[in-house]
């Protein structure tokens with residue numbers, strides 16, 4: 001059977017007698033097909049089995065159209081290959097954050113884009129019932145091992161595998177900038193109970209120390225990711241409450257190298273450029289007068305939190 005005929009037959013079957021019910025079923029199937037198409041693109045690119053040109057042709061698009069559509073999404077899903085570096089090198093969050101990110105009466109909390117569980121662990125330690133949703137299998141494996149008390153689920157901000165109104169609060173740490181807000185906002189509103197809250201959290205390196213400023217300049221010499229860490233959220237969410245906490249991440253030279261190696265834009269660098277950057281960071285840590293001869297290093301951070309309530 002010709003592929004086009006197959007497509008038409010499946011569409012007719014799914015849409016049934018049409019109407020709103022047919023439209024809803026059709027939209028669900030289109031979303032599932034699109035998700036599978038993205039997975040296939042990811043598999044082909046990860047294994048370097050196809051060029052963007054070939055992927056574009058297979059999808060009836062130009063090469064530029066295919067990269068515009070998927071390259072950023074692939075970068076968002078690139079963390080798994082560096083999950084161990086991520087877990088070792090990335091900072092956690094100050095425990096004081098939990099009191100602001102999650103309302104006192106909340107019991108069930110969703111950690112969305114939970115990664116290796118850096119925030120999940122603090123939520124569990126605060127006595128909350130935590131569901132952690134994460135799309136990347138490599139990150140999920142670390143998460144399940146480090147925070148066994150959390151319920152870990154595969155899923156994304158655009159397709160959250162939870163029933164309507166099932167959580168009191170949603171927290172998103174260091175991940176909101178990877179989501180598609182047009183899909184994620186209604187999806188988060190759907191899983192929140194009435195009056196539930198959403199907290200968006202970012203760790204930003206405090207570069208007021210000269211060596212931290214030099215480290216930042218090195219990290220961003222070839223590319224810079226600009227992130228809005230004080231976002232404005234649309235309805236049905238209300239006005240934002242904002243909080244900033246300054247704290248220090250106690251780490252080591254190896255920890256800082258892993259922190260750099262686990263950045264998505266460093267993972268995406270050509271191998272030689274990546275190796276040069278990591279060698280330059282090592283050199284800075286070994287020779288900067290404020291750090292030379294020290295292995296324990298306190299890296300200053302600002303943790304920023306924006307919290308909104310369902311209207």
Ligand SMILES: C[S@@+](CC[C@H](N)C(=O)[O-])C[C@H]1O[C@@H](n2cnc3c(N)ncnc32)[C@H](O)[C@@H]1O
Pocket residue numbers: 076077078079080090112113114115116117118119133134135136139155156157158172173174175178179180
């Ligand atoms: C920088 S990590 C942050 C992980 C963790 N929240 C933390 O604070 O350490 C970003 C995470 O977002 C996940 N992610 C990317 N796109 C996503 C999406 N559309 N929905 C949910 N998570 C996503 C990535 O797989 C990655 O684990």
